[in-house]
Amino acid sequence: MIRAVFAAFLALALPAQAEMQIKEVTSPGGITAWLVEDHNIPFTALEIQFRGGTALDAPEKRGAVNLMTALLEEGAADLDSRVFAEARDALAAEFTFDAGTDSIGVSARFLTENRDAAVTLLRSALVEPRFDQDAIDRVREQVLSILRSNEKDPDTLASEAFNALAFGSHPYGSSGDGTLETVTALTRDDILAAHKGALARDRIYVSAAGDITAEELGPLLDRLLGDLPATGTPLPARAELLLTAGQTVIDFPTPQASVLFGHVGIPRDDPDFFAAFILNEAFGGGRFTARLMSEVREKRGLTYGIGSYLVGMDQAELYMGQFSASNDKVAEAIAVVREEWARIGTDALTEEELATTKTYLTGSYPLRFDGNSRIANILVGMQMDDLPIDYPVTRNAKIEAVTMDDIRRVAKRLYQPQALHFVVVGQPTGL
Amino acid sequence: MPGKPGLMNGLMVGICAVFALAMPAAAEPVTSFTLDNGLNVVVIEDHRAPVVVQMIWYRVGSADEPAGHSGIAHFLEHLMFKGTEKIGPNEFSAIVEAQGGDDNAFTSWDFTAYFQRVAADRLDLVMGLEADRMRNLRLTEEDVVTERQVILEERGQRTDSSPGALLSEQMRAAQFLNHPYAIPIIGWRHEMEQLSREDALEYYQRFYAPNNATLVIAGDVEPEAVRALAEKHYGPIAPSDGITPRDRPQEPPQLAERRLTLADERVSEPYVFRTYLAPERDPGAQKEAAALTVLAELLGGSGQTSVLARALQFDSPTAVYASAFYDGTSIDDATFGLIVVPAPGVSLADAEAAMDRVVADFLATGPDPAALERIRTQVRAGDIYARDDVNTLARRYGEGLSIGLSIEDIESWDDALSAVTEADIMAAATKVFDRRNAVTGWLTRPEPVAEADAETAPAEEATE
Numbered sequence: 075m076i077r078a079v080f081a082a083f084l085a086l087a088l089p090a091q092a093e094m095q096i097k098e099v100t101s102p103g104g105i106t107a108w109l110v111e112d113h114n115i116p117f118t119a120l121e122i123q124f125r126g127g128t129a130l131d132a133p134e135k136r137g138a139v140n141l142m143t144a145l146l147e148e149g150a151a152d153l154d155s156r157v158f159a160e161a162r163d164a165l166a167a168e169f170t171f172d173a174g175t176d177s178i179g180v181s182a183r184f185l186t187e188n189r190d191a192a193v194t195l196l197r198s199a200l201v202e203p204r205f206d207q208d209a210i211d212r213v214r215e216q217v218l219s220i221l222r223s224n225e226k227d228p229d230t231l232a233s234e235a236f237n238a239l240a241f242g243s244h245p246y247g248s249s250g251d252g253t254l255e256t257v258t259a260l261t262r263d264d265i266l267a268a269h270k271g272a273l274a275r276d277r278i279y280v281s282a283a284g285d286i287t288a289e290e291l292g293p294l295l296d297r298l299l300g301d302l303p304a305t306g307t308p309l310p311a312r313a314e315l316l317l318t319a320g321q322t323v324i325d326f327p328t329p330q331a332s333v334l335f336g337h338v339g340i341p342r343d344d345p346d347f348f349a350a351f352i353l354n355e356a357f358g359g360g361r362f363t364a365r366l367m368s369e370v371r372e373k374r375g376l377t378y379g380i381g382s383y384l385v386g387m388d389q390a391e392l393y394m395g396q397f398s399a400s401n402d403k404v405a406e407a408i409a410v411v412r413e414e415w416a417r418i419g420t421d422a423l424t425e426e427e428l429a430t431t432k433t434y435l436t437g438s439y440p441l442r443f444d445g446n447s448r449i450a451n452i453l454v455g456m457q458m459d460d461l462p463i464d465y466p467v468t469r470n471a472k473i474e475a476v477t478m479d480d481i482r483r484v485a486k487r488l489y490q491p492q493a494l495h496f497v498v499v500g501q502p503t504g505l
Numbered sequence: 506m507p508g509k510p511g512l513m514n515g516l517m518v519g520i521c522a523v524f525a526l527a528m529p530a531a532a533e534p535v536t537s538f539t540l541d542n543g544l545n546v547v548v549i550e551d552h553r554a555p556v557v558v559q560m561i562w563y564r565v566g567s568a569d570e571p572a573g574h575s576g577i578a579h580f581l582e583h584l585m586f587k588g589t590e591k592i593g594p595n596e597f598s599a600i601v602e603a604q605g606g607d608d609n610a611f612t613s614w615d616f617t618a619y620f621q622r623v624a625a626d627r628l629d630l631v632m633g634l635e636a637d638r639m640r641n642l643r644l645t646e647e648d649v650v651t652e653r654q655v656i657l658e659e660r661g662q663r664t665d666s667s668p669g670a671l672l673s674e675q676m677r678a679a680q681f682l683n684h685p686y687a688i689p690i691i692g693w694r695h696e697m698e699q700l701s702r703e704d705a706l707e708y709y710q711r712f713y714a715p716n717n718a719t720l721v722i723a724g725d726v727e728p729e730a731v732r733a734l735a736e737k738h739y740g741p742i743a744p745s746d747g748i749t750p751r752d753r754p755q756e757p758p759q760l761a762e763r764r765l766t767l768a769d770e771r772v773s774e775p776y777v778f779r780t781y782l783a784p785e786r787d788p789g790a791q792k793e794a795a796a797l798t799v800l801a802e803l804l805g806g807s808g809q810t811s812v813l814a815r816a817l818q819f820d821s822p823t824a825v826y827a828s829a830f831y832d833g834t835s836i837d838d839a840t841f842g843l844i845v846v847p848a849p850g851v852s853l854a855d856a857e858a859a860m861d862r863v864v865a866d867f868l869a870t871g872p873d874p875a876a877l878e879r880i881r882t883q884v885r886a887g888d889i890y891a892r893d894d895v896n897t898l899a900r901r902y903g904e905g906l907s908i909g910l911s912i913e914d915i916e917s918w919d920d921a922l923s924a925v926t927e928a929d930i931m932a933a934a935t936k937v938f939d940r941r942n943a944v945t946g947w948l949t950r951p952e953p954v955a956e957a958d959a960e961t962a963p964a965e966e967a968t969e
Contacts, residue, residue: 114553115892148809156819159809163879166886185886212818215848219774219825226773228666327770330661361607362586362598372595375654378662398662430603437605441624444554444724445893 094443096453096463099288101295107280108453108463109291112446118189118284119446121454122180122299125277125388128173128250129310130268133243137252138260138268141210141217143173145265146180148209150198155209158199167192169199175250176388177458178272183447186285193298200273201301205265217257224249228332228499232396235324236334236497244313246390274306275299281453284446313390317495324499331404331500335411336394337493342386342459349476349484350384356423356431357414358382358395363430365418369410370397376407386459393488405504408496419489422482436470535902536728537912540735542744543716547902547912548731549723551895557628557724558896560620561635562903564719565712567692568614568685568753568837574704576692579612580656581705585619586610587648589641594648597634604630614686615836616907622896625725629734636738639713642706649702657698660691668769668948672778676946677840679763680780683754684837714745719906723899756782756838762940766947774825775949776846777857782942783841786833786918788909794833795921796933797841802880803872803930804864805829805843810876813843816863822848823859836908841937853947864938872927884922 097109128139147162147169149155162169167184180200184192224230234249241247251257278299282291315338340350358366358381366380382395399407423431443449443466456465498505534550567578588594601608606623608631621631664670674689681687691697720739722731759782786794804812805828813827823845830842843864847856891898905915 112553115889117886117889117893119893155809156815159807160875160879163807163810164882166883168890183890185889208819212822215822215825218849219846222773226771328666330658330666361602362595363602368595371655373651375651375658378655378659398658398666400658400661403658430599434602434605437603437624438607439605441554441556441605441622444556444895447893 094449094466096466097288098463099291099295101292101300103296103300105275105278105280105295105299107282107291107295108457109281109286109288110283110446110449110453111285111287112283112449113285115446116186116285117183117446118186118282118286119450120180120182120184121281121450122182123279123454123458124178124180124273124306125176125279125458126272126306126309127175127177129175129245129389130272130307131245131250131252133245135256135260135264135268136245136248137217137250137257138264139178139272140173140251141214141257141260142205142265142268142272143171143178144213144217145205145209146171146199146203148213149204149206150195151202151204153198154204154206158195161195162192165192165195167195169196171199173250175246179454181447181451189286189290189294193294197298197301200299203269205262205269207262210260210262210265214257214260217251218254221249221251221254221257224251228326228328228330228398229396231324231326232332232334232497232499235322235499236336236394236495239322239495239497240315240317240336240392241313241390242316244389245310246313246387270303271307274303276305277309278302279454279457281450281457283450283453310389313387315390315392317493319493319495321496321498321505323502323505324497325501326499328401328500330398330400331498331502332396332398333404333408333496333498334394334396335408335494335496336385336392337490337495339384339386339391339393340488341391346480346484346487348472349480350488352428352431352435352473352476353418353423353481353485353488354382354384354393355435356427357418361434365414366395366397366411369414370407374406374410376403376410380407380411401501402503404498404500404502408498408505412491412494415489415494416491419485419491422478422485425478428476428478428481432473432476435473439466439470534728535912535916538728538732540715540740542740542742543714544735544739544742545719545906546731546735547719547721547906548726548728549721549895549898549902550726550728551723551892551898552725555625555725556622556895557625557722557726558620558622558899559628559631559635560618560721560723560899560903561639562616562618562719562721562907563713564616564717564751564907565708566613566615566617567688567690569712569751570685570688570708571704574696574700575688576656576690576697577700577704577708578617579691580653580697580700581709582610582612582617582619583652583656584644584648584705585638585642587642587644587652589637589643591637591641592634597638600634601631606631612690614690616904618903618907620899628722628726628731629738632734632738636742639715639718639739640742642709642713644702644705646702649700649705653697653700656691657694660694660697664689664691665694668767668772669776671769672765672767672946672948675765675767676778676780676944679765680782680840680944681838682756682759684756685753686835686837711745711747714748715739715742716744717748719903721899721903721906723895751836753837759942763944764946765944766949768949768951770951772948772950774846775853775947776826776844777853777860778946778948779843779857779860780840780944780946781842781937781939783831783839783937784833785835785837785839786908786910786914788911788914791833791914791918791921792924792929793933794839795918796925796929797831797833797937799877799880799922799925800930800934800937801829801831801841803876804867806880810879812867813845813860813863816866817845817856817859821859823851823856824848827860834904834908853949857945857947868931868934868938872930874927877925877927877930881923884919888919 380397385392817824
């Protein structure tokens with residue numbers, strides 16, 4: 075008997091005529107998913123996230139979760155790597171497996187006519203991966219190749235230096251890909267342990283969009299995920315932010331330096347989050363009218379692109395920005411960023427900036443929900459952020475509710491020019 | 506998996522932007538018409554969400570630039586955001602953003618395109634904006650000087666900071682002996698530094714006109730409503746009399762293989778990259794391009810099942826990555842590419858020899874019929890998946906029409922792919938794998954004894 079429960083049933087009113095209904099589906103076995111049905115195109119987009127990700131690695135096993143995730147498509151049950159890939163391609167199913175800092179993501183697309191077979195194959199990859207030694211060795215060489223490339227990539231060097239300064243020995247302080255030493259030393263047992271610890275039912279978030287009903291999705295969830303272990307490795311502890319104000323220059327032979335900068339951020343569930351979100355969009359959103367783009371690119375031509383980001387990780391928050399600039403222009407660009415960072419902290423936004431940023435954010439939000447793959451992706455992210463299922467209909471009101479007083483108060487809190495740390499990888503002059 | 510695509514992207518920037526296997530048939534209703542002033546209009550309906558994309562595709566790209574002014578097509582693309590008589594500098598984007606929309610633009614060898622994505626009921630507004638800047642661009646000297654710095658920074662970020670991008674640029678210059686495809690879209694730095702306001706305006710006034718453009722409107726729209734709006738905004742614009750057939754200098758017979766090596770201390774993973782001159786998709790004649798597309802998929806489309814991956818990564822640990830590429834969506838000659846990143850301890854010479862053995866074996870034995878059948882299945886599925894993303898659909902129509910294909914050519918592309926036989930593949934492969942048409946590039950680190958050290962070190966030590 076199917077016990078698919080519609081715990082919530084609501085309509086997201088989009089401008090004009092369309093509306094989108096998000097259903098919460100709970101499987102007979104107790105796995106919950108959010109679903110948007112759309113039977114226009116005969117396929118389903120499925121998104122699964124396992125909270126934890128590469129931050130679950132023990133220090134001496136750094137890179138285990140990443141390598142394990144990369145191996146999920148390299149053979150399962152009685153199918154070796156090649157036969158697995160041939161079976162997937164013969165079904166025209168698409169699976170991607172991605173190890174992030176805080177979660178492992180699984181994205182799948184499959185045709186309605188092949189749904190059962192595709193789910194069976196995906197289940198085998200998640201539940202019964204083979205981790206054959208030859209596949210481990212082959213994919214390990216690819217990871218090592220990437221690690222060696224990263225050592226010569228200014229953007230990656232900047233990011234790794236910044237993370238190390240910010241988080242030290244916490245997993246956030248080093249690359250989830252591991253190091254040449256740790257990845258070389260990983261054994262098959264390490265991969266098996268990483269699998270057992272990371273893909274567990276106590277940390278699953280699921281969404282689906284497309285040509286599937288709630289009645290069909292419920293049992294599918296149990297078949298796909300029901301045989302995973304009930305519990306996994308404990309999540310990492312809260313990360314202490316060790317970053318101090320300053321500037322770190324890493325010498326690297328490139329005509330153009332990569333720059334990463336930032337300081338402490340703001341949690342996603344903080345009452346001031348929406349004000350901070352608006353401030354950042356006006357200040358460092360990727361749009362041409364944002365302040366950083368306007369001041370550093372449009373007015374002065376110092377860079378091709380510059381932006382800032384509220385970085386919300388599970389166990390820490392940062393407020394960061396990045397750009398690249400020719401070595402002889404980096405110092406001026408950094409000076410402009412520092413000035414702007416100080417100016418917004420003091421003067422906040424103009425009434426016009428607040429109004430236009432709100433209009434942009436509220437106007438663009440409904441435009442995100444165009445396509446099964448995009449919708450499934452958004453829904454799983456909402457669950458990871460612990461947002462309510464009616465968030466899409468209440469979100470714009472939260473943006474509108476932010477007042478200029480909120481903006482002024484939060485600007486003082488968010489922007490701390492004296493706390494900024496700049497990491498520069500290149501051969502900058504005048505720094 | 507996370508690693509492999511990342512590695513590929515890192516290496517292949519600018520080489521292989523599009524893999525054109527999954528192309529749409531008449532997935533969604535597509536309507537087309539032409540205004541009296543020559544503007545082609547294509548409407549792709551997708552009523553699932555109240556969103557619309559406007560794209561204007563000018564049939565002019567960097568391969569149409571005047572000699573010595575490389576980069577002007579792309580520079581003008583940037584300058585198109587600097588305003589008109591009605592719209593102030595950078596106000597274009599601000600107006601679109603105030604509606605919750607996004608906008609951007611891109612330049613290729615064969616076309617330059619501008620797009621906005623907005624709520625469907627704002628189409629009138631963005632059409633008015635785009636029509637306005639088709640003829641009324643206004644540029645100040647200051648705009649030009651500042652934006653020229655931006656494109657030089659862009660070149661610094663995308664090309665000069667990446668040894669792989671520099672190698673690709675050098676290889677392309679060697680691949681095309683006579684055709685302007687030899688010149689990078691972004692331009693050569695010394696010519697970019699000289700680009701002027703007059704260069705931009707001259708190019709703009711000649712090429713930006715309704716009779717040299719395709720308008721693609723995709724999303725929650727009705728064709729008749731689009732026609733009325735297009736007549737209102739674009740209809741009054743006079744055509745340009747400077748539009749001539751795009752007869753670029755063509756390649757002579759290529760008689761000698763070219764080889765080059767780029768050594769850079771920023772290289773961590775050396776690789777060997779080979780391109781062959783290859784035929785492109787032509788109006789009404791896509792069969793050979795379809796065969797080459799399937800050939801690239803068979804040889805290099807999958808890290809687990811493709812011929813190169815099996816031979817060089819599975820059967821012998823010669824490579825950490827091996828692939829093949831082809832995109833025939835161009836007006837003139839295309840290229841077919843092979844790449845091998847050797848495993849540690851394998852030299853570039855050995856990697857290249859192994860790559861050539863795989864190709865020779867393939868030419869001797871032919872494709873695996875089961876692999877060909879799987880590709881046909883994926884082509885059919887790709888047609889369904891493509892319908893989920895109206896932006897990509899719009900881009901395929903815009904790109905195809907801009908290189909002279911008809912809507913029928915675009916919509917029959919997946920039939921052409923499905924119809925490819927083993928014999929077609931072998932014929933296309935035998936023809937394309939001709940080393941006289943090939944450029945082979947090695948990306949390496951400098952020799953262990955660097956020149957700077959040799960100058961200061963005693964001679965007997967430097968010769969070790």
